[in-house]
Amino acid sequence: MNFKETELPGIGKKIVANTRSGEKLAIIIHDDGKREIFHLEQDNPEDYTSMITLDDDEARYVSAIIGGATYKPTALDNIEVALGDLIIEWYKLEPHFKAIGKTIGDLRIRQRSGATIIAVVEKNHTKHINPGADLLLTSDALVVVLGERLHQQQIRQILLSGSN
Structure with missing residues (x-):
């Protein structure tokens, strides 16, 4: 945002x-x-x-x-305890993202960021759970990523810039 x-x-x-x-x-x-x-x-x-x-x-x-000060959903509380420093983030690949048209492997996401893409949901609702390196990223896809906060910052930059 x-x-x-x-x-x-x-x-x-x-x-x-x-x-x-x-x-x-x-x-x-x-x-x-x-x-x-x-x-x-x-x-x-x-x-x-x-x-x-x-x-x-x-x-x-x-x-x-x-902000969650008056009510925090129980499921979120349990997830935070179970994952510790790990965070799950969702990134919508907007048309200006340079990662569009590249594969996960082309971007070397795990090697460069330390984060793991755990799912990709395409605009047509096709779901790819635990996608491989050969998955092509498409416009308006939702990319679900697991990593620590620093990893999340790095993967966002990779998705925006698309640089290999």
């Missing part, structure tokens, strides 16, 4: 977030504590599909809910 912050003189600050799924979210934090949250149209980011207004207390409570 990437963010763009803009100062709004006399109003506050605007943060626009582009999610991994390709959606856009704009949050305006007013100097008086009010928050406005907009779900922006994908085709026209000047328009929005929905809007929510929260006061300061509501925004802090919703933030705690989203």
Whole structure:
């Protein structure tokens, strides 16, 4: 997810977030504590599909809910204990990713990052569990990766840059 912050003189600050799924979210934090949250149209980011207004207390409570402070799913807690420092991440191969059209072996992912691709789900929902080095990565595929945090940072760079 990437963010763009803009100062709004006399109003506050605007943060626009582009999610991994390709959606856009704009949050305006007013100097008086009010928050406005907009779900922006994908085709026209000047328009929005929905809007929510929260006061300061509501925004802090919703933030705690989203951040997991008020409820943490039991399954996630068990996974964290079982995996320790290992993390499972999902990467959607967006059209600008340079890894598209290359195989896992071409990219030498395991050797270069220490991470392991444990599954790939293609746009047409074809699943490849424990894919081999000869699997060709395609646009909009979902790549499921197991590794430590540093490994995850490295694999993201490999998928983005596509360099061998």
